[in-house]
Amino acid sequence: MQQKLILYSVLVSFFIINPVTHAIQARSDKEQPQTGVSGTAVQSVVPVQTQSASSQQQQAGSSNTASASSVSSTFNPLGPNVMCSFLPRDFLECKEPIDHRNNATARQEKGYGCLRFGGSAYEDVEHTKVQCTVYTDIDCYGARTFFRDGVPCVRYTDHYFVTTLIYSMLLGFLGMDRFCLGQTGTAVGKLLTMGGVGVWWIIDVILLITNNLLPEDGSNWNPYV
Numbered sequence: 001m002q003q004k005l006i007l008y009s010v011l012v013s014f015f016i017i018n019p020v021t022h023a024i025q026a027r028s029d030k031e032q033p034q035t036g037v038s039g040t041a042v043q044s045v046v047p048v049q050t051q052s053a054s055s056q057q058q059q060a061g062s063s064n065t066a067s068a069s070s071v072s073s074t075f076n077p078l079g080p081n082v083m084c085s086f087l088p089r090d091f092l093e094c095k096e097p098i099d100h101r102n103n104a105t106a107r108q109e110k111g112y113g114c115l116r117f118g119g120s121a122y123e124d125v126e127h128t129k130v131q132c133t134v135y136t137d138i139d140c141y142g143a144r145t146f147f148r149d150g151v152p153c154v155r156y157t158d159h160y161f162v163t164t165l166i167y168s169m170l171l172g173f174l175g176m177d178r179f180c181l182g183q184t185g186t187a188v189g190k191l192l193t194m195g196g197v198g199v200w201w202i203i204d205v206i207l208l209i210t211n212n213l214l215p216e217d218g219s220n221w222n223p224y225v
């Protein structure tokens, strides 16, 4: 009785599993030709697309030359060329803002430039204009060298806030944070007093977090970590 039961169950399971495996095989067999078909379909489609694209380009090129020959003197706002001064910063090579080192007369003479660098809040940062030139291979309309306004008077000299904060917390008793910021005088004092017997150590961490301990050279924290 038991043997019959086992035989029966084996037979049933075989009949159940066999079609399933066949189905899986069939599906996997089916899938391969399908991908092959789609691949060939893509291959057959792509040249058509490129052909149409190239013909479009040719059309665009012919219309481009036509418009360039017919309308060369006046700016056509619907035309393909953008005003050079409207181009985003990616297409321009801009000079660094001029540093007048707090010399107001020099700034007045020049008409632009920065008296002071640095600051965190937008209102605290001076803004000035800089001279920008469009890269040679970029096509645009108008003067290729112009002034762009609203450039912030900030600079970065590889000072990172998080790194300095970690230095301040772990090696503050050696004055390591202040050495890294370039404040050598106070750093030596901090080192000799072992971080002001712990008090200065804590105070400098608080100063860092509240943005009152900054790089000595007036640069900003590097935003690119």
Ligand SMILES: *[C@@H]1O[C@H](CO)[C@@H](O)[C@H](O)[C@H]1NC(C)=O
Binding pocket: 103, 104, 105, 106, 109
């Ligand atoms: C400020 O700039 C003017 C013009 O460049 C210069 O003559 C003058 O000596 C400068 N003053 C200082 C204090 O550097």
